[in-house]
Amino acid sequence: MMDVPAEPAQLFAPHTPRGCGCRSVILLGLLGGMLFLICGGACGFLVYLFTPSVFTTAEEVVLIQQEIAPLAVPAFLEPVLAQKLDNPLVTLRQCVYRHQEGRGVLRLMETKVKFGEDEAGARQMLDQLSQDKTGGEIHRLEVSRSETREFIIQQESVPFRFDEGRDLSSATRYRQVSGDFRGKNGWARLILQLEEEVWDEDAVTALLNSLK
The missing domain is CATH 1.20.5 (Single alpha-helices involved in coiled-coils or other helix-helix interfaces)
Structure with missing residues (x-):
């Protein structure tokens, strides 16, 4: 075979x-x-x-605010929210006060980059925090009048911008003050925006003068 x-x-x-x-x-x-x-x-x-802790009681909000800077907040602004993030790279704090009738918002925020004095990076993070709508929105304004005033904070002359304008979405007129300064732990930013009808010049001036 x-x-x-x-x-x-x-x-x-x-x-x-x-x-x-x-x-x-x-x-x-x-x-x-x-x-x-x-x-x-x-x-x-x-x-x-990178997930911040959120605080909602008035006592907690005031405590976070005091960690950023001393501030004589007017009685018509009520503490509503605070956030805090602390990790090996960065520390962030933010607190929000809202007008008692819902006619404005105060935002105070601070950031600290832990790997060197990166002022540009800190300001960039403050820009991002400023867009946060949590607790109350800062409206975009069509500014009709603007001026800069100087206030002394930690022995430094710090410029704050005062704006008047109309909300682009509702035509409501607002007044606003904003500025960057050195907080207790890093770079801080304050933004106060109120409807023009409830703007209190004396209270706002006292608020900014309390940032010692």
């Missing part, structure tokens, strides 16, 4: 041990699960690091 030559595919077909495929699938599954746990834990830790 003559031997029948094997087909080429049979001659060069690789030998596969029994059970190897199952073990490979199990191993890959275990590795994938470990990577998922590691990455998931790392991502969760990063989220934790």
Whole structure:
């Protein structure tokens, strides 16, 4: 009897041990699960690091405000919200006061970059915080009048900008004061915006003079 030559595919077909495929699938599954746990834990830790704590009682808001700067807040502004973030890279604080009739907002914020004196980076973070609408919105104004006044804070002359204008979305007239200064722990920013009808010049001046 003559031997029948094997087909080429049979001659060069690789030998596969029994059970190897199952073990490979199990191993890959275990590795994938470990990577998922590691990455998931790392991502969760990063989220934790960059998620601020939120405070809503009046006492907590005032405490955060005092950590930023001394401030004689007018009685018609009520503390509503504070946020604080402290991680190895940066410290952020923010507190919000709202007019008792809902006709304006005071925002006080502070940031400290922990890897050097990065004033530009700190101001950029203050710009981002200024856009936050949590607790009360700062309206975009079509400014019709503006002036700068100097106030002494920690023995430095600090410019504050006073604006008058119309809200672009509602046509309501507002007055606003804003400025950057050195807080207790880093660069700070104050923004006070009130409807023109409830603007109290004496109270605003006293507020800014209290930033000693």
